[in-house]
Amino acid sequence: MAGPGPGKALPVRRRRRRSQWRGLLYIAPAMALVIVFFVMPVLFTGWMSLHNWPLLGSPRWIGFNNYFRMANDARFVSALRFTTYYTVIVTIAIFAVAFPLAIFVEKHRRFVGAYRTIIFLPVVVGLASASLLWVWLANVDSGFIGPALKALGLVEKSPNLLATFDSAFFTIIVMVVWKIAGFTMIILLTGLQAIPPELTEAARIDGADRWQRFRYLTLPLMRRTIALALIISVTGSILAFDQFYIMTSGGPQNRMISVVYYIFNQSFVSFNLGYGAALSIALLAILVIISVMQLRLLRIGEDRP
């Protein structure tokens, strides 16, 4: 009597349930990888950070002692200070180069596509390869920069660029700008191209000069793009490692140890795995805070376009 009702509903429900499982089946490999190689390691890092964890021998529970140690660790504080200094300087340098480049390649001229491609080329090679390339270019005897300056008669003796903190730091900044500016340029270019040409035209007719148009029209309209480029540059710079490891091995008088470099040293050179994990949690917290700020910053851009 009531037969036809459930009889009709059943296959539909069964099919839906089966398709549910199928969906999970499709994403299972991705989930397995993310859980085994990301979620578990993150939880494990937190667990390790509460231990004295030597490479050999059994780990010993020490509560939050690693974190107390971190607060009094002068070398960690100086790594933090150096990383902040590097992040600020390199971000300013990248923008100072990338913004004019973006404006330069936004024009509709011949060969502009070629310029874009060439400026972008260093982005696709590895930071390790770029560091290696520039460590040779900056070498005092066999490199290019110093000997070329000498050959041009600009200096008397080829300078050893990587020997003092300031010149080594400057060389690394130039290398990173060379490597990254093309990327920031493309991001900024997408923002520039999104500005309706009628607006610029109207401002021109209203008598705004080039600087005024840039300051009061272009910059405000690009806030979201600039925020995005800024965030990518800042988060990338905080995680800097390759360039310091390869170009200066931590720099003159160990003054170029970035946070990631310090974690690397603690974990894989001194084998203080527990302490390294605590440092990693600190780094992770810093990055998550920045990511949250990033979302807020992008939202500000949305509210007031």
Place this chain on the structure above:
Amino acid sequence: MTLSKMNASMSLSRRRRARKAFRAESTYHATGVAIALFFLAPFAITLLASFRHGTEARLPPLPPWPASGISLDSYRSLDTFGAGVWQHTFNSLLVSLATVALTVAVSVLAGYGFSRYRFPLKNVLFVLIIATLMIPFQSILTPLFIILARLGLNNSLFGLTLVYVTLQLPFSVFMMRNAFDAVPKEIEEAARIDGARDLKLLFRVLMPLVLPGIATVAIFAFLNAWNEFLAALVLLSSNEKYTLPVLMMAVRAGRLGAVNWGAVQAGVAVMTLPCLVVFLLLQRYYMRGLMAGAVK
């Protein structure tokens, strides 16, 4: 009389304007060439210098081109490091291509699942995958090392590949889900009526339609795996397993305090050329990925 004068002055002003435009054009391209030189020169100098004779390798590249004939000395001396440059190039290629294959396979399946099926916790799981972008992998290297050791994958190129695939997933799953979302449902329904279901539908009908997305995912996977340094440095411990960037650390350290700069130049050439070629050939797909990431 006056008319001809006017004509003359007009053509004069036109000529002046043309001259001004020409000058602006030349200034623009002069600047462009200077900029292009700055970005291109390091590659050109290294590549040219790597073909100099072994005796010149120590000298500054002035001029950068091989002045006394082309030679492969630098590449030969690079070959004396580690297990030989062929072995390490092979390692790098193996890891990169395996990363590409696995990333594409895993992210196509996941993108299809997230785009076309409904299942419990779908949004939570998707956000979980994307959220891993926020956490730097540099901070979880130690546990990765220990987990890989437990799985018997320490010092293994396959273990390194799995880590690289995981690092690629947030971007790739996002890309592929969007690619599948962009395929009109009607196509799928038509194929369903013709009897194509699930995997068959995915491979026969949808795959060709999301090919551009796959190309983007593949390029990023290749470049990132080929270029990655820190994870390879930490996770690989025996000489013959090293990928190229790790091998180059031995070259950079030098022998008996002397760095063989010829080998450095050759190594940089070997490491950078594949990236440049891949990028130049598939630029369109690379830029698409970049824009997708930027818009997100």
